[in-house]
Amino acid sequence: MAPEATPQNAVVRFFERIGSMAQGLFEEVGRFFYILHSTLYWTFHRPFDGAQWLRQMVRVGVDSLPVVGLTAMFTGMVMALQTYRGFERFHAEGFVGSVVSLSLTRELAPVLTALMLAGRIGSSLAAELGTMRVTEQIDALYAMATEPLHYLVVPRVAATTLMLPPLVALADGLGIFGGYAVSVGLLGANPVIYWEKTFQFLDLNDVFSGLIKAGVFGLILSVTGCAKGFFTTGGAEGVGRATTAAVVMSSVVILLSDFFLTKILF
Amino acid sequence: MADDTTAAAPLAGDPIAGDGTTPKIAVIDVWKSFAGKEVLRGIDLEVTTGESLVIVGGSGAGKSVLLKHLIGLIQPDRGHIVVDGEDLTCAEPAVCLAMRKKFGMSFQEGALFDSMSVFENVAFALRRHTRMREDEIAARVHECLAMVHLEDVDAKMPGQLSGGMRRRVGFARAIALQPEILLFDEPNTGLDPITSAAIDKVIVEMRDSLPVTMVTITHDMSSAFRIADRVAMLREGRILAVAPPEQFRVLPDQYIQKFLAGEPLEEEEVA
Numbered sequence: 001m002a003p004e005a006t007p008q009n010a011v012v013r014f015f016e017r018i019g020s021m022a023q024g025l026f027e028e029v030g031r032f033f034y035i036l037h038s039t040l041y042w043t044f045h046r047p048f049d050g051a052q053w054l055r056q057m058v059r060v061g062v063d064s065l066p067v068v069g070l071t072a073m074f075t076g077m078v079m080a081l082q083t084y085r086g087f088e089r090f091h092a093e094g095f096v097g098s099v100v101s102l103s104l105t106r107e108l109a110p111v112l113t114a115l116m117l118a119g120r121i122g123s124s125l126a127a128e129l130g131t132m133r134v135t136e137q138i139d140a141l142y143a144m145a146t147e148p149l150h151y152l153v154v155p156r157v158a159a160t161t162l163m164l165p166p167l168v169a170l171a172d173g174l175g176i177f178g179g180y181a182v183s184v185g186l187l188g189a190n191p192v193i194y195w196e197k198t199f200q201f202l203d204l205n206d207v208f209s210g211l212i213k214a215g216v217f218g219l220i221l222s223v224t225g226c227a228k229g230f231f232t233t234g235g236a237e238g239v240g241r242a243t244t245a246a247v248v249m250s251s252v253v254i255l256l257s258d259f260f261l262t263k264i265l266f
Numbered sequence: 267m268a269d270d271t272t273a274a275a276p277l278a279g280d281p282i283a284g285d286g287t288t289p290k291i292a293v294i295d296v297w298k299s300f301a302g303k304e305v306l307r308g309i310d311l312e313v314t315t316g317e318s319l320v321i322v323g324g325s326g327a328g329k330s331v332l333l334k335h336l337i338g339l340i341q342p343d344r345g346h347i348v349v350d351g352e353d354l355t356c357a358e359p360a361v362c363l364a365m366r367k368k369f370g371m372s373f374q375e376g377a378l379f380d381s382m383s384v385f386e387n388v389a390f391a392l393r394r395h396t397r398m399r400e401d402e403i404a405a406r407v408h409e410c411l412a413m414v415h416l417e418d419v420d421a422k423m424p425g426q427l428s429g430g431m432r433r434r435v436g437f438a439r440a441i442a443l444q445p446e447i448l449l450f451d452e453p454n455t456g457l458d459p460i461t462s463a464a465i466d467k468v469i470v471e472m473r474d475s476l477p478v479t480m481v482t483i484t485h486d487m488s489s490a491f492r493i494a495d496r497v498a499m500l501r502e503g504r505i506l507a508v509a510p511p512e513q514f515r516v517l518p519d520q521y522i523q524k525f526l527a528g529e530p531l532e533e534e535e536v537a
């Protein structure tokens with residue numbers, strides 16, 4: 001018999017909804033930490049698959065160069081343009097260089113690079129592992145006494161975590177160069193003063209904290225992508241869902257953790 | 267998840283010690299359901315060392331699910347899988363992993379690694395679990411591929427193969443390491459009669475020459491009778507009958523007779 005639509009039932013259904021949402025959330029968090037934990041565990045187990053590590057590092061690092069470089073350069077250029085227009089109003093154009101370099105190294109380069117890579121790498125990790133899951137390739141690995149977390153996940157997570165800091169360092173450089181080019185070339189700033197202001201307030205700590213953030217973001221986006229892929233169910237559609245969810249989830253988590261990291265690191 | 271209260275009980279009754287010969291694989295009262303749908307409903311089955319067991323049954327009867335239980339890819343809701351006296355359902359993940367080195371398995375859809383060439387697929391376990399030299403590996407890979415009538419496919423990627431070819435590569439990959447236990451999920455479905463017979467021949471030769479234990483799923487009854495020491499019929503999540511081929515053929519069970527004759531079921535017999 002169908003339950004009647006009494007107010008009590010509505011209340012029960014409401015709490016059921018909340019309950020199942022909470023359950024889903026705990027499940028996601030649990031999977032994330034399960035993959036994180038096993039990855040750390042298996043990283044220090046033999047055999048060490050150097051060729052796989054290298055291949056993944058090329059895939060994450062080298063292949064992302066164009067998109068990361070382009071993003072960073074144009075961000076630097078826009079930053080210069082915007083701050084120049086603003087600072088002009090109170091005759092502080094001289095500080096454009098400082099603002100560009102500080103905001104790039106501390107915030108924009110790590111976060112934007114991580115978001116670009118969440119789209120580029122996080123999604124492809126989820127799609128790759130998800131496809132392997134639904135076509136039983138992961139089962140086949142188990143059947144050949146090979147732990148898939150060891151063989152598949154460790155090199156991918158390690159490569160992403162290791163390659164994000166150098167990518168961000170490059171983004172720092174290119175972004176600052178972009179700002180310089182716009183300020184000097186387009187807005188007629190004095191090149192010597194601009195250069196001096198760029199480094200006047202820039203501490204090595206600013207750069208390092210950005211690079212640490214980058215490493216953490218790399219870990220987050222690769223573990224999220226791998227977790228989404230690893231637990232895929234439901235065929236091609238499931239792979240599609242896992243891919244989308246990987247990008248959305250890792251982007252959100254990157255932005256959230258960015259706040260807390262900034263709070264902790266500075 | 268295995269239910270802890272049942273953990274000790276079935277082992278105490280000791281189907282393992284039985285008549286003195288320890289079975290290679292013992293399946294003890296295994297139950298499994300997916301999202302409320304009961305697929306396995308109390309399976310009891312033993313496979314003795316060196317035996318070739320064939321599992322037959324209708325499509326969707328749960329044969330593939332049962333086979334995956336044997337190697338620990340799926341954990342039963344209830345019951346135990348005991349391999350060489352070691353309970354897979356209670357074992358640590360590390361134990362399970364080591365245990366799987368004894369196994370070779372070919373999957374119904376091949377499950378080839380699609381980022382690797384055919385050669386690398388077949389060589390995978392050899393590279394990972396042996397210290398063979400590269401030329402020895404190549405020799406073994408070509409030997410296995412030749413057994414399933416595949417030549418000149420080394421460099422091909424799985425995506426470039428036909429379904430039957432993929433399944434044969436999966437078969438070659440399973441036998442490459444010469445494991446103690448081989449599980450084949452429909453190795454000759456969708457193959458032409460000659461290639462299918464070649465696969466049967468490989469299985470029969472291994473059965474007769476090596477102490478290897480084999481469990482094969484097939485729909486092809488003539489092939490089943492050729493390769494089996496015993497045939498098991500799976501129906502509605504239970505083992506309906508297990509018997510050597512000549513006895514299996516003449517079992518009085520109506521369902522089995524219809525299955526052998528390839529006749530449709532009457533209305534009231536459809537589950």
Ligand SMILES: Nc1ncnc2c1ncn2[C@@H]1O[C@H](COP(=O)(O)OP(=O)(O)OP(=O)(O)O)[C@@H](O)[C@H]1O
Pocket residue numbers: 300301305323324325326327328329330331332374
């Ligand atoms: N991962 C899973 N999730 C949910 N249901 C499943 C899963 N795997 C199998 N099943 C269900 O279990 C039942 C048995 O599936 P199984 O693959 O074992 O059949 P089968 O006997 O191998 O059939 P076939 O001969 O067609 O291969 C099917 O009804 C299937 O829907």
Ligand SMILES: [Mg+2]
Pocket residue numbers: 329330331374451
């Ligand atoms: Mg099947």
